[in-house]
Amino acid sequence: MASTLAFLTRTRAGKGRMDWTDWLTYGYLMLGILLMFGPVVWLVLSSFKTEADLQRFPPRFLPYEQQTILLDGYREPLALFRITGGEHEGKTLAQIRRVGLVAQMVDPAQPDERLRIDIKDRAPVERFALATENYTGLFERFNFLRFLWNSTFITVMATVIMLLVNSMAAFALSKYRFRGRTTVLMLVIGTLMIPQTVVLVPLFLITRELGMLNSLWGVIIPGAATPTGVFLLRQYMLTIPDEIIDAARMDKASEWKIFWRIILPLSAPAIAVLAILAIMWRWNDFLWPLIVLSETETFTLQLALNSFQGELSTEWSSLLAMTVLTLLPIALVFVFLQKYIATGIASTGGK
Amino acid sequence: MISILAPIMRVIEIPMVFAQRKLGTQRLAWIFLMPNLILFGLFAFLPIFLNFAYALTGSDEILLSERTYVGGGNFETLAACENYLDPNSCEKDFFWRAVHNTIWFVVLQVGIMVGFSLLTALVLNREIRARGFFRSVFFFPVLLSPVVVALIWKWILQRNGVLNAGLESIGLESFNWLLDRHWAFGWSVFLSVWAHMGFYTLILLAGLQAIPRDVYEAALMDRASPWRTFYRITLPLLAPTMLVVLVLALIKGVQTFDEIFAFTGGGPGSATTFIIQYIYQTGFAGAPRLFGLAAAASIMLALVLVLLTAMQLWVNRRNVDG
Numbered sequence: 001m002a003s004t005l006a007f008l009t010r011t012r013a014g015k016g017r018m019d020w021t022d023w024l025t026y027g028y029l030m031l032g033i034l035l036m037f038g039p040v041v042w043l044v045l046s047s048f049k050t051e052a053d054l055q056r057f058p059p060r061f062l063p064y065e066q067q068t069i070l071l072d073g074y075r076e077p078l079a080l081f082r083i084t085g086g087e088h089e090g091k092t093l094a095q096i097r098r099v100g101l102v103a104q105m106v107d108p109a110q111p112d113e114r115l116r117i118d119i120k121d122r123a124p125v126e127r128f129a130l131a132t133e134n135y136t137g138l139f140e141r142f143n144f145l146r147f148l149w150n151s152t153f154i155t156v157m158a159t160v161i162m163l164l165v166n167s168m169a170a171f172a173l174s175k176y177r178f179r180g181r182t183t184v185l186m187l188v189i190g191t192l193m194i195p196q197t198v199v200l201v202p203l204f205l206i207t208r209e210l211g212m213l214n215s216l217w218g219v220i221i222p223g224a225a226t227p228t229g230v231f232l233l234r235q236y237m238l239t240i241p242d243e244i245i246d247a248a249r250m251d252k253a254s255e256w257k258i259f260w261r262i263i264l265p266l267s268a269p270a271i272a273v274l275a276i277l278a279i280m281w282r283w284n285d286f287l288w289p290l291i292v293l294s295e296t297e298t299f300t301l302q303l304a305l306n307s308f309q310g311e312l313s314t315e316w317s318s319l320l321a322m323t324v325l326t327l328l329p330i331a332l333v334f335v336f337l338q339k340y341i342a343t344g345i346a347s348t349g350g351k
Numbered sequence: 352m353i354s355i356l357a358p359i360m361r362v363i364e365i366p367m368v369f370a371q372r373k374l375g376t377q378r379l380a381w382i383f384l385m386p387n388l389i390l391f392g393l394f395a396f397l398p399i400f401l402n403f404a405y406a407l408t409g410s411d412e413i414l415l416s417e418r419t420y421v422g423g424g425n426f427e428t429l430a431a432c433e434n435y436l437d438p439n440s441c442e443k444d445f446f447w448r449a450v451h452n453t454i455w456f457v458v459l460q461v462g463i464m465v466g467f468s469l470l471t472a473l474v475l476n477r478e479i480r481a482r483g484f485f486r487s488v489f490f491f492p493v494l495l496s497p498v499v500v501a502l503i504w505k506w507i508l509q510r511n512g513v514l515n516a517g518l519e520s521i522g523l524e525s526f527n528w529l530l531d532r533h534w535a536f537g538w539s540v541f542l543s544v545w546a547h548m549g550f551y552t553l554i555l556l557a558g559l560q561a562i563p564r565d566v567y568e569a570a571l572m573d574r575a576s577p578w579r580t581f582y583r584i585t586l587p588l589l590a591p592t593m594l595v596v597l598v599l600a601l602i603k604g605v606q607t608f609d610e611i612f613a614f615t616g617g618g619p620g621s622a623t624t625f626i627i628q629y630i631y632q633t634g635f636a637g638a639p640r641l642f643g644l645a646a647a648a649s650i651m652l653a654l655v656l657v658l659l660t661a662m663q664l665w666v667n668r669r670n671v672d673g
Contacts, residue, residue, distance in 0.1 A: 025474055025477055025479060026479070028470075028471075028474050029474065029479070029485050029488075032471070032485065032488055032489055033485075033488050035545070036488050036489060036491065036492060036545075036549075037488060039503045039504065039507055040495075040503060042503075042506070042507065042513060043502075043503050043506060046506060055511065056511075057511040057515075057516060058513075058516035058519065058520065059511070059512075059513055059516055164386075165386045165387050165390065166387065168383045168384070168386060168387065169383065169384050169386075169387035169388075171383055172380040172381070172383035172384045173380075173384070176376075176377055176379070176380035176383075177377065178377050178378060178380045178381070181380075184384060184388070187388075187391065187396075188391070189664070190396075191391055191395040191396070192660060192664075193656065193657050193660040193661070194395055194398075194399060194653065194656075194657075195606065195656065197606050197608070197627055197630075197649075197652070198402070198649045198650075198652050198653040198656060199395075199398035199399060199401075199402050199649065199653075200630060200631070200634065200635070200645070200649065201401075201402060201405050201630075201634050201642045201645050201646045201649065202397070202398035202399075202400075202401030202402050202404075202405060202646070203394060203398050204413070204634075204635070205401065205413055205414075205415075206393060206394065206397065206398065206401075208413065221390070221394075222390075222393075222394040223394075224390050225386075225387045225390035225391050225394070225395075230387065249376075254364060254367065254368045254371060255367065255371050255376060255379050256360075256363060256364045256367035256368065256371075257364060259383070260356075260360045280494060283496065284494075284495075284496035284497065286496070286497050286498060286608075286609040286612075286613075287608055287609060287627070287631070290631075291631070291635050302496055302497075302498045305498045305499070305502065305613075306498050306612075306613050309498075309502060309505070309613070316506065319502065320502075320506065323498075323499055323502045323503070326496060326498070326499055327495055327496065327499045330494050330495065330496070331491075331494075333494075334487075334491055334494050338487055
């Protein structure tokens with residue numbers, strides 16, 4: 001026990017050499033990589049496999065594709081097999097058709113002679129290949145671009161509106177002294193206590209009465225004002241010295257100009273953090289869109305993915321490709337803006 | 352971006368200058384607050400009152416004017432139970448199953464998750480190479496969408512999945528994980544820990560790094576054993592952060608819905624149905640739509656959340672005041 005704790009509390013490794021506690025540490029971290037990255041890597045690899053390859057049990061690590069050959073006299077490419085037994089052992093033959101337990105095959109070198117091979121005696125000739133048709137098929141067979149557009153539209157519009165509305169409120173609450181300021185602040189704190197999840201029924205009524213059911217605006221507008229956003233921006237704007245504003249007023253700048261020419265640019269770091277959070281929230285949003293959007297035409301990517309997993313449960317190839325495309329934008333945001341995300345989440349306590 | 356916004360901003364400036372002349376500078380603040388207050392009022396405060404109106408009325412109409420007043424009827428229906436420990440004895444057994452599941456889920460998920468987050472934060476706080484990289488390894492599932500998380504694990508756990516292949520390769524039987532109620536519940540807890548752990552690890556790591564180094568150096572001088580150092584320095588100094596993490600995890604845990612709904616659909620049976628899913632299914636997915644019951648259940652949930660949030664604010668304030 002004591003040694004376990006020694007391992008947990010030590011913050012300094014031995015000078016230049018690996019202590020056994022260091023081995024344990026790196027062991028834990030390697031396990032972490034396997035458990036955290038492994039499933040996603042497996043998803044991406046699987047999404048490049050053909051449907052036949054996906055049905056295979058046990059599965060193989062890399063995606064493979066059976067090699068084919070185009071012979072004179074046959075319209076379709078023929079699948080190649082290596083013969084593992086019988087009189088033609090060692091040869092590579094192309095299969096014309098399969099009848100029961102016997103396959104009709106032909107030697108590519110002598111295309112006129114048909115051979116009868118027991119299917120036990122053949123093994124497919126395969127090579128590493130990415131089944132990109134899983135991805136291209138999404139665009140041909142499903143309304144994928146529509147869902148992508150819906151998700152993008154909601155994310156972009158909601159983020160822009162939220163940033164504008166919240167920074168205006170934060171500006172008022174940090175740079176003006178007016179009667180009722182404390183009351184407004186208390187009200188904002190109050191909204192922290194009521195997450196969307198507990199007012200779903202009345203929210204549904206209000207959205208319906210505003211005619212926003214089955215409209216993307218019904219997803220965008222109700223979440224546009226967030227107490228988290230107002231707080232984050234207000235805290236940051238409080239650190240901007242008032243003298244700058246006074247100087248601008250001397251120069252006869254209007255309050256609105258002060259807001260968007262001075263305060264907004266100076267709050268850029270906080271706005272960036274909030275923007276990243278908002279993009280993440282909106283792209284991944286699920287419950288509220290699920291309630292507001294009931295027509296397939298208006299589905300976001302998340303909703304489409306969820307509804308297809310019921311319909312396509314036998315067709316994993318499309319489902320996996322769609323999953324990868326859904327996580328891709330967030331993965332890119334993460335790779336490039338990782339530092340901001342971490343600080344943003346740590347400072348707001350929200351995700 | 353700026354170039355798109357600039358003309359818009361200039362157009363808004365015209366009425367704003369006019370308002371500034373009419374109202375004076377300080378009262379202009381209300382104009383700046385207006386959009387936010389309207390949105391808050393319409394989509395946060397008004398719903399609270401309407402929620403009570405729904406909870407106190409019956410029928411499957413959405414318009415309040417067409418609903419009949421039933422008083423506490425909805426609450427009585429939900430609470431009609433012979434024995435609260437046995438959901439089968441309740442009139443609305445589905446509701447009580449959801450409550451039971453949620454309580455069990457929150458206890459297990461928060462306990463396991465905070466435990467592993469602490470362990471991971473302690474490991475990451477050691478002097479290791481590439482700390483930033485390892486930190487993001489544990490953090491990145493937080494960013495994945497709930498549906499993606501659910502599908503990733505469904506693909507691994509399915510009958511012909513890689514987990515079953517692994518089990519068979521070491522001579523064990525493959526198993527249909529999500530068709531067994533206990534396993535489905537267990538995997539739901541696992542999935543939820545996997546997806547959210549990184550967030551709490553991050554907060555705990557920040558807490559650990561805020562502990563001054565010289566305290567540890569003093570302990571080293573005094574030849575304090577590692578166990579004693581952990582017990583007497585790390586734990587007490589980390590306690591405020593731990594409290595924040597616990598309360599946050601509780602608030603999120605009680606509201607679990609998205610990833611589990613996409614993962615198991617609440618099944619098999621009602622084994623992984625939680626309280627939000629009950630509200631969703633009663634009010635929105637089923638027919639007739641029982642808005643009254645859904646609103647009543649929401650109010651019960653809201654009470655728990657208000658309590659937890661008040662606790663969170665109190666904890667935060669105490670931390671700030673030292």
